[in-house]
Amino acid sequence: MMGRADAVLGVAGRIGAAVLLAAFVLFLVAPVVVIVLMSFTDQLYLTFPPTRFALRWYASAWEQSRWLRAAWNSIQIGTATALASVALGTLSALAVTRGGRRWLLPFGSLVVAPMMLPHVIIAIGLYPTMLDLGLSGSYAAVVIGHTVVATPLVFTTVAAALRGYDHALELAARTLGANGWRTFRFVTLPMIAGGLLIGGIFAFAVSFDELMLALFLAGPRTETLPRLLWEHLAQSVTPTIAAVATLILAFTLLLLVAAETLRRRKAVEPPP
Amino acid sequence: MTRGASVEFAGVSKQYGLVTALRPTSLVIAQGEFFAFLGPSGSGKSTLLGTVAGFIPPSEGRVLIEGSDVTAMPPHRRNIGMVFQNYALFPYLTVAQNIAFPLRMRRLPRGEIARRVDRALEMVRLGDFGGRMPAQLSGGQQQRVALARAAVYDPPLLLMDEPLGALDKTLREEMQEELRQFHRVVGATILYVTHDQQEAAAMADRMAIMNHGAVEQAGPPRDLYARPENSFVARFLGEANVLRVVAADPVAAGRLHLRTEEGPALLACGSPPAGIACIRPEDIAIAEAPIERENCFRGRIVDIVHVAGSIRYSVAIAANCTLSVRVRSDRRTAVLPMDAAVHVGWDAQDALVLPS
Amino acid sequence: MAGIGRAAKPWTLGRGYLLLLPLPCGFLAVFFVWPLLRVVLRSVLDPRPNFSNYAKVLGAGPYAHILLYTIEIAALVTAICLLLAYPVAALTARMRGGALQVMTGLIVASLWTSAVIRSYAWLILFQRYGVVNQALIALGLAGAPVRILQTTTAVAIGMVHVLLPFMLLPLIATMRRIDPTLLRAGRILGAAPVRLFLRVYLPLSLPGVNAGVALVFITSLGFFITPSLLGGGRTTMAAMIIEEEADTYLDWPLASAIATILLALTVVIYLAYGRLARVEVTRSLR
Ligand SMILES: Nc1ncnc2c1ncn2[C@@H]1O[C@H](COP(=O)(O)OP(=O)(O)OP(=O)(O)O)[C@@H](O)[C@H]1O
Ligand SMILES: [Mg+2]
Numbered sequence: 077m078m079g080r081a082d083a084v085l086g087v088a089g090r091i092g093a094a095v096l097l098a099a100f101v102l103f104l105v106a107p108v109v110v111i112v113l114m115s116f117t118d119q120l121y122l123t124f125p126p127t128r129f130a131l132r133w134y135a136s137a138w139e140q141s142r143w144l145r146a147a148w149n150s151i152q153i154g155t156a157t158a159l160a161s162v163a164l165g166t167l168s169a170l171a172v173t174r175g176g177r178r179w180l181l182p183f184g185s186l187v188v189a190p191m192m193l194p195h196v197i198i199a200i201g202l203y204p205t206m207l208d209l210g211l212s213g214s215y216a217a218v219v220i221g222h223t224v225v226a227t228p229l230v231f232t233t234v235a236a237a238l239r240g241y242d243h244a245l246e247l248a249a250r251t252l253g254a255n256g257w258r259t260f261r262f263v264t265l266p267m268i269a270g271g272l273l274i275g276g277i278f279a280f281a282v283s284f285d286e287l288m289l290a291l292f293l294a295g296p297r298t299e300t301l302p303r304l305l306w307e308h309l310a311q312s313v314t315p316t317i318a319a320v321a322t323l324i325l326a327f328t329l330l331l332l333v334a335a336e337t338l339r340r341r342k343a344v345e346p347p348p
Numbered sequence: 349m350t351r352g353a354s355v356e357f358a359g360v361s362k363q364y365g366l367v368t369a370l371r372p373t374s375l376v377i378a379q380g381e382f383f384a385f386l387g388p389s390g391s392g393k394s395t396l397l398g399t400v401a402g403f404i405p406p407s408e409g410r411v412l413i414e415g416s417d418v419t420a421m422p423p424h425r426r427n428i429g430m431v432f433q434n435y436a437l438f439p440y441l442t443v444a445q446n447i448a449f450p451l452r453m454r455r456l457p458r459g460e461i462a463r464r465v466d467r468a469l470e471m472v473r474l475g476d477f478g479g480r481m482p483a484q485l486s487g488g489q490q491q492r493v494a495l496a497r498a499a500v501y502d503p504p505l506l507l508m509d510e511p512l513g514a515l516d517k518t519l520r521e522e523m524q525e526e527l528r529q530f531h532r533v534v535g536a537t538i539l540y541v542t543h544d545q546q547e548a549a550a551m552a553d554r555m556a557i558m559n560h561g562a563v564e565q566a567g568p569p570r571d572l573y574a575r576p577e578n579s580f581v582a583r584f585l586g587e588a589n590v591l592r593v594v595a596a597d598p599v600a601a602g603r604l605h606l607r608t609e610e611g612p613a614l615l616a617c618g619s620p621p622a623g624i625a626c627i628r629p630e631d632i633a634i635a636e637a638p639i640e641r642e643n644c645f646r647g648r649i650v651d652i653v654h655v656a657g658s659i660r661y662s663v664a665i666a667a668n669c670t671l672s673v674r675v676r677s678d679r680r681t682a683v684l685p686m687d688a689a690v691h692v693g694w695d696a697q698d699a700l701v702l703p704s
Numbered sequence: 705m706a707g708i709g710r711a712a713k714p715w716t717l718g719r720g721y722l723l724l725l726p727l728p729c730g731f732l733a734v735f736f737v738w739p740l741l742r743v744v745l746r747s748v749l750d751p752r753p754n755f756s757n758y759a760k761v762l763g764a765g766p767y768a769h770i771l772l773y774t775i776e777i778a779a780l781v782t783a784i785c786l787l788l789a790y791p792v793a794a795l796t797a798r799m800r801g802g803a804l805q806v807m808t809g810l811i812v813a814s815l816w817t818s819a820v821i822r823s824y825a826w827l828i829l830f831q832r833y834g835v836v837n838q839a840l841i842a843l844g845l846a847g848a849p850v851r852i853l854q855t856t857t858a859v860a861i862g863m864v865h866v867l868l869p870f871m872l873l874p875l876i877a878t879m880r881r882i883d884p885t886l887l888r889a890g891r892i893l894g895a896a897p898v899r900l901f902l903r904v905y906l907p908l909s910l911p912g913v914n915a916g917v918a919l920v921f922i923t924s925l926g927f928f929i930t931p932s933l934l935g936g937g938r939t940t941m942a943a944m945i946i947e948e949e950a951d952t953y954l955d956w957p958l959a960s961a962i963a964t965i966l967l968a969l970t971v972v973i974y975l976a977y978g979r980l981a982r983v984e985v986t987r988s989l990r
Binding site: 114168195197332 | 737792820822829865946947963
C-alpha cells in the first residue's frame with residue numbers, strides 16, 4: 077500500500093513517517109477521546125483519566141429540560157436551514173451553470189462569499205436588519221442567518237453535480253418535447269438528487285454547529301445547542317457539558333456517514 | 349410513414365463576441381431529403397444544426413420549418429427529433445422508459461405509449477432489450493435506442509450530429525446501411541452532420557460542404573465531386589492534383605491554354621478567371637508509350653502505393669511537379685516498376701478550371 | 705407565422721434559467737449585501753459622518769494592537785498548519801486503499817466536528833491540573849503546573865487543531881495529482897532527493913499550498929470560539945472585540961469600524977487568492 081513510499085524513503089524514513097503519522101492522528105483525535113471519556117466519569121470535577129465509569133451526567137443532561145429544548149430548536153432550525161439553502165443554492169447553481177451569461181460568474185462568487193467571511197461581521201449586520209423586520213429573536217431570524225452561511229456549500233455541491241454530467245441530456249429532453257420545468261423535473265432533478273441531498277446534510281450540519289449568528293439572532297425561546305453549550309462554558313465546566321458534547325459528536329458523525337454513504341452510492345451508479 | 353418537413357435557412361449567422369461561428373447562410377432543404385453537412389472540425393456544422401434545434405439563437409437571420417419561422421419558438425414545440433453524438437440517453441431510465449419519454453411529454457395514453465415503444469424497439473431490432481439500462485448496452489445498441497427515441501413520435505424532421513462518431517469502423521458502416529433503410533421507411537427529412545466524406549457521400553441525397561463557418565457548395569454528392577466550385581471543395585472531396593495558373597489564354601470556344609507555376613503548360617476546358625487547375629488522379633492515364641490525349645507529359649515514377657482495388661503512382665513530370673495517378677487494378681494488372689520512365693495524359697475536359 | 709416587419713427575438717436556452725435568479729438575488733441582497741453595507745456605512749456615518757470611529761480604532765487604545773495581534777496569530781497559525789500538514793499530506797497522498805480512506809475519513813470527520821466542542825476539549829487538557837500539566841511534570845519538564853490557558857500557545861494549538869483539515873484537504877488533492885513517474889524519472893536521471901523535492905515536487909504542490917494558506921489565513925482572521933475559550937481574558941482577537949463592543953458595550957459604530965477593517969482584509973486576500981482556494985476546496989470536499 078505504501079510501496080512507492082518505501083522506495084523513496086528508505087528504512088529510517090519509513091520509521092520517521094510512521095511516527096509522524098501516529099503523532100498526527102493522536103493530535104487529531106486525542107481531544108475528542110478525552111471528551112468522550114470525561115462524559116462517563118462519576119466525579120463532579122473534571123479529572124482525567126476518570127476513576128469510575130457512570131452515566132450520571134447523561135442522566136443529568138436529560139433531566140435539564142433546557143438542553144432538550146435547545147436540541148429540539150437546533151434540529152428544527154437545522155432542518156429549515158437545510159430546506160431553504162437547498163432551494164436557494166439549487167436555484168443559483170442552475171442559473172450560474174446554465175444561464176450562459178458572463179456576468180453570472182461574479183454572481184457565483186457572491187453566492188459563495190458568505191462561506192469565507194467571519195460570521196461576526198454578518199452577525200452584526202444582520203442583527204439590526206432583523207430588528208427592522210421585527211424578526212429579532214425569532215426562529216426565522218436564526219434560520220435566515222444560517223441559510224446565508226450554509227447556501228454556499230449547497231451551491232458548490234450542486235454546481236459540481238450539474239457540471240458532472242453531459243449537458244446534452246437536457247438538450248435531448250427539450251427536443252423530445254419537455255418544457256423548462258419538465259426538463260428540470262424529469263432530467264436535471266434525477267441527475268443531481270444525490271448532490272442535493274448531500275448539500276442539504278452539509279447545510280444542516282453547518283446550522284447545527286453555528287454559534288456566532290445564534291448568539292446575535294436567537295432569543296431565549298429559540299436558543300440553539302451551541303449557544304446553550306457556550307453559555308454553560310462561560311459559567312462553569314461541569315461533566316454535563318461533556319455528556320452533551322459526546323451526544324452532539326455522535327450525531328454529527330452519523331450525518332457525515334450518511335452523506336458519505338450517499339456519495340459512494342452515487343459513484344457506483346447506475347445500478348445492476 | 350410521415351411526410352418530411354422542409355427546412356429553410358434565411359441568412360442565418362452566429363457570432364460569439366469576436367468569434368464568427370457561422371457566416372450568413374441561406375439554404376433550402378426539401379421535404380423528405382437526406383441532407384448531410386460535411387466539413388472539418390470547427391467549420392460551424394453543429395452551430396447550424398443548433399439553430400434548427402433551438403439551442404443556438406442565431407445572431408441574424410431566420411430558420412423556417414415547413415415555411416413557418418421557428419426562430420423564436422422553444423425547442424420542445426418545434427416537433428423535431430435529434431440524435432446526439434454521445435446519444436444522450438437518460439442513464440437512470442430503462443431503454444423502454446427512454447423511448448417512452450417523448451410520448452410521456454406529449455401526454456399520450458398509457459396503452460398507446462406501450463404499443464408505440466414496442467413498435468419502435470422492433471424497428472431498431474432491440475425487441476428484448478426494453479428492460480435494460482443504457483449502460484448495459486453496447487455502443488451500437490445505444491445508438492439504435494437513441495434513434496428509436498428520436499423517431500418514436502414520428503417527427504417530420506430529424507437532426508443528427510455525428511451520430512456514428514463514437515462507433516468503430518465496421519459498426520459505423522453497418523449503421524450507415526441501417527440509417528438509410530430507416531430513412532426510406534420513415535420518410536422524415538434528415539439533417540445529418542459528419543466530418544466523414546465517405547459517410548456523407550454514401551448516405552445523403554444532397555450535401556453541403558462547410559468551411560470557416562460558411563457553406564462552400566451544396567448539391568448531390570456526385571455533382572460536388574465532379575464539379576467543385578473552388579479548390580477547397582475539390583480537395584476536401586476525394587483527391588485532386590492542383591496546379592496554380594499564372595496565365596490563361598483562350599484558344600477556342602470554352603478552351604484555355606494554361607501556363608502554371610509548377611511548370612507544365614496544359615489545355616483545359618473552362619473560362620476565365622482561372623486561378624487553379626485540378627485533375628483527379630483517376631482521370632489521368634498512365635503508360636510507358638506516349639498517350640493519345642490532349643495533354644501528355646513524360647515523367648518518372650517516384651512512388652507506388654497499393655490500395656484496395658487500385659494502385660496509386662506518384663509521377664514526377666517536372667522539377668517541382670509530382671502528379672498523383674490512380675489506376676484500377678486486379679490481380680492481372682501489370683504493375684509498372686519504380687523509377688520507370690512513363691507518360692501520363694488526360695483530356696482538356698478532365699481538367700477543372702477554378703477561380704481560386 | 706412571423707409577420708413581415710420586425711421578427712420576434714430568437715428563443716434562447718439561458719433565458720429560462722435566468723428567471724430563477726430573482727429569488728436568490730433578492731435573498732442575498734436583503735440578508736447579505738445590505739447587512740454588510742450597513743456595517744460599512746455605520747462605521748463612517750454613526751454618530752456623525754466622519755472617520756472618528758477609525759481614528760479611535762487606529763489611534764491609541766487597545767484596538768490597533770488587537771488587530772495587529774489578530775494578523776500575527778493568523779500568520780503564526782497558518783505557518784504551523786503548513787509545516788505540520790505538508791509532510792502529513794505528502795505521506796497521505798501516496799497511500800491507497802484502506803489507509804487512504806482512514807486518513808481522509810479522519811480529516812473530514814475532524815472538519816465536521818464542532819469547533820466549540822474541540823476547543824472545550826483543549827480547555828480540559830490545558831487546565832492547571834489537566835492532562836498536559838500532569839504529563840509535563842511526569843516527564844520532568846516542569847516542576848510545578850504551568851499556566852497554559854490564556855496564552856498565545858494555547859490559542860495557537862487550539863486553532864491549529866481546528867484549521868488543519870482546511871490545509872490538509874487542498875494539499876492532499878493537489879499532491880495526489882502529481883505524476884509519480886516524474887519523480888521516478890528524476891531519480892533515474894540521478895537527481896539528489898533534496899534537489900528533486902525543490903525542483904519538482906514543491907513547485908507542483910504549490911497550488912495546493914496557495915489554496916491552503918489562503919483558506920487557513922482568511923478563516924483564522926475571523927476566529928472567535930477558540931481564542932475566547934483558550935485565551936479568554938488575556939488574549940483577544942478581532943472577532944472577540946467586535947462581539948464584545950456590540951453585545952456588551954453596545955458601541956455599534958466602533959464594532960462596525962473594526963468589522964469593516966476585518967472585512968476589507970478578508971476581501972483583499974479572498975480576491976487575491978480566493979479563486980484558487982475556492983476551486984481547490986470544492987474539489988476536495990467532493
Ligand atoms: N459557445 C461558444 N463560444 C465561442 N465560440 C464557439 C462556441 N461554440 C462554438 N464556437 C466556435 O464556433 C465555431 C464552430 O463551431 P461548431 O461546433 O459549429 O463546429 P463543428 O463544425 O460542429 O465542429 P466539430 O466537427 O468539431 O464538431 C468553432 O470555431 C468554435 O470554436
Ligand atoms: Mg460539432
